[in-house]
Each structure stands twice: as C-alpha cells, then as structure tokens.
Amino acid sequence: MLPPLRRVRADANSIGRGATIATQNCSMCHGVLGTVQITAPALAGQYADVVYKELRDFQQGVMQNSIMQPIVAARSDQDLHDLAAYYASLPRGPAPEVAPTGSTPDANAVRLAMQGNIAPCAACHGQLDRKGSAPWLGGQSSVYLAAQMRAFASGTRHNDINEQMRNVARHMTSAEIDSLAKYYAAQQ
Ligand code: HEC
Ligand code: HEC
Structure with a gap:
C-alpha cells in the first residue's frame, strides 16, 4: 500500500525549518510547544516516523480528517520531514490528566x-x-x-x-x- 518509510534525519536545519512552518500553521491547534490541546493531539516528543506517516496519510487521503487534509495538501515531502523532525525534537509534555494523589491505576x-x-x-x-x-x-x-x-x-x-x-x-x-x-x- 505505502512505500517503506524513509528514515527521518533530525538535523538542525530540518528542525529549524519545521519550527518555522509549525509556528505559522500548526501551533494554534497543536500548542506552541506541541503539547496537548483540547482541540488536537499532542505532538511534542512523538516519534518522527509517526508524525511523518500521519501527515503523509492525511495528504494521500489514507487517513481522512476534514481539518488536517487541507492543511497538508500542498506541503512538500521535505516540509513533512521537517515538521516530523521538529516535533520529535521537543520534550514530551506532562501527563494531561493527572490521577488524584493516592489513587492507583486501574x-x-x-x-x-x-x-x-x-x-x-x-x-x-x-x-x-x-x-x-x-x-x-x-x-x-x-x-x-x-x-x-x-x-x-x-x-x-x-x-x-x-x-x-x-x-x-x-x-x-x-x-x-x-x-x-x-x-x-x-x-x-
Ligand atoms: C485547525 C486546527 C489544526 C491545525 C491548524 C493543525 N492541526 Fe493537526 N490535527 C488537528 C486535529 C483536530 C487532529 C485530530 C484528527 C483526528 O481526530 O483524527 C489533528 C491530527 C494531527 C496529526 C495526527 C496525530 C496522531 O497521532 O494521529 C498530526 C501528525 C498533525 N495533526 C500535525 C499537524 C501539523 C504538522 C500541522 C501544521 C502544518 C497541523 N497539524 C495543523 C487539528 C489541527
Ligand atoms: C501489533 C502492534 C500493536 C498493538 C499490540 C497495539 N497497537 Fe495501537 N497502534 C499500532 C500502530 C501501528 C498504530 C498506528 C497506526 C497508523 O496510524 O499507522 C497504532 C495506533 C494506536 C492509537 C492511535 C494513536 C494516535 O495518536 O493516533 C491508539 C489510541 C492505540 N494504538 C492504542 C492501543 C492500545 C490501547 C493498545 C492495547 C490494547 C494497542 N494500541 C495495541 C500498533 C499496535
């Protein structure tokens, strides 16, 4: 179905380009530091191959979402790699739903x-x-x-x-x- 994924090389230039695209196009929903928002999933610290694959799946219509598909439609493959490198470079945010102190996980x-x-x-x-x-x-x-x-x-x-x-x-x-x-x- 899909060709094998290319390895994302997280060089500083790629991260920098991804940061610029993200600030202008993604932060309003995914958060400035890529952490969880009510509207959109957290991306900070996500594996680069995941972010790249999801973006490409939206672009190719393999994954359907009325918000994300138009956003990535015209992006180049390099842009998708840069965005993936950027989000993977960010530290993971804190747990979004902290369990009450003293409670044990289900x-x-x-x-x-x-x-x-x-x-x-x-x-x-x-x-x-x-x-x-x-x-x-x-x-x-x-x-x-x-x-x-x-x-x-x-x-x-x-x-x-x-x-x-x-x-x-x-x-x-x-x-x-x-x-x-x-x-x-x-x-x-
Ligand atoms: C208008 C709000 C909005 C903007 C702007 C936006 N997104 Fe999203 N994004 C969403 C929503 C909502 C979802 C969850 C879709 C779903 O439920 O499947 C999503 C899903 C994703 C996912 C899939 C995450 C996963 O784990 O499956 C990725 C990756 C992503 N967005 C990256 C980006 C990037 C990169 C940009 C900027 C180029 C961007 N988004 C801009 C709202 C937005
Ligand atoms: C055999 C491997 C495998 C197992 C076991 C598995 N998953 Fe997954 N899961 C995947 C893969 C691969 C994806 C990503 C699919 C894609 O978008 O390409 C995924 C995606 C997801 C997602 C969507 C995340 C996002 O950000 O879009 C959730 C939620 C999830 N899995 C939860 C679970 C839970 C909970 C379990 C255990 C009950 C589980 N998975 C077991 C392979 C697995």
Missing part, C-alpha cells in the same frame, strides 16, 4: 497495556518494544485516545499497516477502551 488497564488480550499495547507502542510506526500514547487526552480506538474498531480509521491496530481494537470492549484511554492520558 488494574485491568495495566494488565491489558503490559500483558494484553492478544498482544500487549506496550509491545508495539514503545514501553516494552516498538513495532511498525506505532505512536507514543502518553500525553494525549482520554477523549482523543478513546475516539481513535473506536475509529480503528469500526474501521473508519484504516491507515494502520496490516490492520495491526484494527485487529487489537476490534477485540476490545467499550469499557476496556475507556479504561485504557484514561490510563494513557495519565502518562507523560
């Missing part, structure tokens, strides 16, 4: 994240290992995370190579989606 969410029903989330999403171009999940709002999981489960979002994420999401109950969304939103 045991079922921890089990699913670290051991899984089919495969643990952590085996693909970076905590234990990283597979495909799986994004880092910490730092996003629970609303965004749950919406993306439901979109994979229903197939509205179908840009994951080999259905890696759709196969996981289809086997999740609604309660599991909500508890995992809260679990990751409480992480950096």
Whole structure:
C-alpha cells in the first residue's frame, strides 16, 4: 500500500525549518510547544516516523480528517520531514490528566497495556518494544485516545499497516477502551 518509510534525519536545519512552518500553521491547534490541546493531539516528543506517516496519510487521503487534509495538501515531502523532525525534537509534555494523589491505576488497564488480550499495547507502542510506526500514547487526552480506538474498531480509521491496530481494537470492549484511554492520558 505505502512505500517503506524513509528514515527521518533530525538535523538542525530540518528542525529549524519545521519550527518555522509549525509556528505559522500548526501551533494554534497543536500548542506552541506541541503539547496537548483540547482541540488536537499532542505532538511534542512523538516519534518522527509517526508524525511523518500521519501527515503523509492525511495528504494521500489514507487517513481522512476534514481539518488536517487541507492543511497538508500542498506541503512538500521535505516540509513533512521537517515538521516530523521538529516535533520529535521537543520534550514530551506532562501527563494531561493527572490521577488524584493516592489513587492507583486501574488494574485491568495495566494488565491489558503490559500483558494484553492478544498482544500487549506496550509491545508495539514503545514501553516494552516498538513495532511498525506505532505512536507514543502518553500525553494525549482520554477523549482523543478513546475516539481513535473506536475509529480503528469500526474501521473508519484504516491507515494502520496490516490492520495491526484494527485487529487489537476490534477485540476490545467499550469499557476496556475507556479504561485504557484514561490510563494513557495519565502518562507523560
Ligand atoms: C485547525 C486546527 C489544526 C491545525 C491548524 C493543525 N492541526 Fe493537526 N490535527 C488537528 C486535529 C483536530 C487532529 C485530530 C484528527 C483526528 O481526530 O483524527 C489533528 C491530527 C494531527 C496529526 C495526527 C496525530 C496522531 O497521532 O494521529 C498530526 C501528525 C498533525 N495533526 C500535525 C499537524 C501539523 C504538522 C500541522 C501544521 C502544518 C497541523 N497539524 C495543523 C487539528 C489541527
Ligand atoms: C501489533 C502492534 C500493536 C498493538 C499490540 C497495539 N497497537 Fe495501537 N497502534 C499500532 C500502530 C501501528 C498504530 C498506528 C497506526 C497508523 O496510524 O499507522 C497504532 C495506533 C494506536 C492509537 C492511535 C494513536 C494516535 O495518536 O493516533 C491508539 C489510541 C492505540 N494504538 C492504542 C492501543 C492500545 C490501547 C493498545 C492495547 C490494547 C494497542 N494500541 C495495541 C500498533 C499496535
């Protein structure tokens, strides 16, 4: 479907060009330092290959979103690499939804994240290992995370190579989606 990803080389020039484009075109929704906003997912500290792939998926219509598609439509491939290099260079923001002090994370969410029903989330999403171009999940709002999981489960979002994420999401109950969304939103 998609050609193999080129490695993003995060040289200072690329980061600088990405910062300029981002300040003018992205910060109003994604935050000045790329941290979580109510309107849009956090991008600070996201893996560069993820940001590049998502931008290219929007551009090619593999991932559909009425806001993002026109924004990236006319961007060059170099612009997408520069934006990815810039966001990957930023430090991750704090956990957006801090759990009350003294509370422990939901045991079922921890089990699913670290051991899984089919495969643990952590085996693909970076905590234990990283597979495909799986994004880092910490730092996003629970609303965004749950919406993306439901979109994979229903197939509205179908840009994951080999259905890696759709196969996981289809086997999740609604309660599991909500508890995992809260679990990751409480992480950096
Ligand atoms: C008008 C607000 C707005 C602007 C401006 C905007 N975005 Fe977005 N962006 C969004 C929203 C909303 C989403 C989530 C779409 C969804 O729910 O799938 C998103 C999603 C993304 C994603 C996918 C994140 C993920 O983990 O799946 C990337 C990457 C991204 N935007 C990068 C950018 C870049 C780079 C720019 C500037 C060139 C930009 N955005 C400008 C609102 C915006
Ligand atoms: C086999 C590997 C794999 C496993 C296991 C897996 N994922 Fe994913 N996931 C992916 C990949 C790959 C993507 C990115 C798809 C794309 O956009 O190309 C993804 C995307 C996501 C997204 C969207 C994030 C964003 O910013 O757009 C969420 C949320 C998510 N996964 C949650 C989970 C949760 C929770 C679990 C555990 C129940 C899990 N995933 C297990 C591979 C996996």
